[in-house]
Amino acid sequence: MKRIPLILTLLALLLPLTMAQATPSVPLSTREIPSIPSAPAAPQVVRSVQNGGTLTVAFDRALPRESLLEFIALDGDYRENAVRYAAQDGLYTTQGLPNGGQWLRIDLAWVQGGENATARYNIGGGLVQTSRFDGRFNEFVYDSEGVFMEFRDADSGVWTRFDPDGGAVRYSYETQGMRVWFDLAGNVCWANYAGDGYVCIWEPGEGWFIETPTGSVRVKLTLDPSKVSPLIIVAEPEPTPEVVWYPNNTIALAGLSLKEAHSSLPDKWYNVIPVDLTRNGRQTYFLTISNARFIGECYVDVWGDEVTVTCEVLQRSGIDLKSEYGRWFTGLSEITSSSIESERGGFVFGQPLSISEDLGGADVALLFIRSKATYRQPFRDGTELQRYWRNTPSWKEFRKDLTNLMKYVER
Numbered sequence: 001m002k003r004i005p006l007i008l009t010l011l012a013l014l015l016p017l018t019m020a021q022a023t024p025s026v027p028l029s030t031r032e033i034p035s036i037p038s039a040p041a042a043p044q045v046v047r048s049v050q051n052g053g054t055l056t057v058a059f060d061r062a063l064p065r066e067s068l069l070e071f072i073a074l075d076g077d078y079r080e081n082a083v084r085y086a087a088q089d090g091l092y093t094t095q096g097l098p099n100g101g102q103w104l105r106i107d108l109a110w111v112q113g114g115e116n117a118t119a120r121y122n123i124g125g126g127l128v129q130t131s132r133f134d135g136r137f138n139e140f141v142y143d144s145e146g147v148f149m150e151f152r153d154a155d156s157g158v159w160t161r162f163d164p165d166g167g168a169v170r171y172s173y174e175t176q177g178m179r180v181w182f183d184l185a186g187n188v189c190w191a192n193y194a195g196d197g198y199v200c201i202w203e204p205g206e207g208w209f210i211e212t213p214t215g216s217v218r219v220k221l222t223l224d225p226s227k228v229s230p231l232i233i234v235a236e237p238e239p240t241p242e243v244v245w246y247p248n249n250t251i252a253l254a255g256l257s258l259k260e261a262h263s264s265l266p267d268k269w270y271n272v273i274p275v276d277l278t279r280n281g282r283q284t285y286f287l288t289i290s291n292a293r294f295i296g297e298c299y300v301d302v303w304g305d306e307v308t309v310t311c312e313v314l315q316r317s318g319i320d321l322k323s324e325y326g327r328w329f330t331g332l333s334e335i336t337s338s339s340i341e342s343e344r345g346g347f348v349f350g351q352p353l354s355i356s357e358d359l360g361g362a363d364v365a366l367l368f369i370r371s372k373a374t375y376r377q378p379f380r381d382g383t384e385l386q387r388y389w390r391n392t393p394s395w396k397e398f399r400k401d402l403t404n405l406m407k408y409v410e411r
Contacts, residue, residue: 040117045125076100079197186230
């Protein structure tokens with residue numbers, strides 16, 4: 001395939017589809033979809049560093065020749081912009097942010113096995129989701145673990161979302177310039193609108209708003225998703241779940257408790273992770289809230305003498321990040337009851353530190369995160385944050401590996 005037609009095809013896949021709808025059809029089970037391909041093998045981001053208004057990323061492999069990489073930012077008017085970049089020595093470095101802007105995400109489209117594929121990453125470089133398109137341009141969407149979760153029928157334009165067991169839980173179709181999501185009983189759950197440069201979300205009782213990395217911004221639109229007619233589907237209505245809010249809960253690393261790290265440390269539930277600072281590349285760790293549910297990821301990028309820590313909390317309506325705090329400890333004597341509650345000595349997320357100067361040349365240092373967020377369970381779409389079961393065999397093995405690193409931490 002020649003280069004120009006392929007790039008045009010990739011561009012078309014990244015734009016909202018406006019095909020005329022055929023007879024709408026909602027598959028109530030994944031068994032009704034003739035063939036579901038495997039998730040595409042997306043390149044992994046091994047380095048993502050913000051320096052002022054620029055963003056630099058590196059992938060674990062050379063990007064395919066026929067690919068389209070886009071850095072997406074919100075400008076000062078909360079409109080989405082694709083920011084240009086320069087590529088050199090495997091690094092992709094953007095121009096500065098639009099005036100008053102905020103980084104939003106990274107999009108990549110490429111061809112795999114003769115089929116088009118896309119991947120979406122957060123600004124920290126974490127994979128959010130991937131998509132694959134078959135020969136009829138049906139779209140199959142997978143989460144970051146490669147689990148199939150959404151299907152778009154190219155003929156009708158209807159999207160269907162599935163639970164992990166393969167049953168349909170939501171569907172949507174485009175009407176009046178909106179993409180409106182319904183549950184199987186025909187109730188409007190939420191809606192999306194992409195127009196005038198905005199990408200907005202509507203929720204019952206909330207109205208239209210734009211999700212930004214620092215919170216929600218209200219938008220005035222006359223479109224009313226609540227008056228859109230649902231498709232006719234015969235299904236039992238879902239029970240309305242009880243909503244519980246958890247105010248100002250602590251976000252921490254899924255790692256070693258202080259007592260697991262060393263018997264001399266304070267008997268507190270806070271966690272630390274010993275990080276090997278001699279290993280170049282990206283090390284990824286999970287963030288939990290209330291030490292009970294996963295809420296994001298923490299990326300540690302070591303590049304020569306520089307180490308950069310970036311945390312990405314899930315961007316969901318119902319999660320409100322209140323504060324961020326992170327700190328390095330290079331010796332056990334630095335960890336006291338007062339130091340782990342202090343607001344001093346912290347680093348700036350996304351800004352590199354010198355290992356030799358700022359961390360005393362340590363080979364292994366202890367990473368400590370203590371941020372705050374308010375969240376609700378379940379979310380408005382009925383989903384919940386995944387539970388963190390720290391005593392499962394895989395997490396016990398993970399902490400065993402961390403314990404082996406503790407012998408390199410200064411006593």
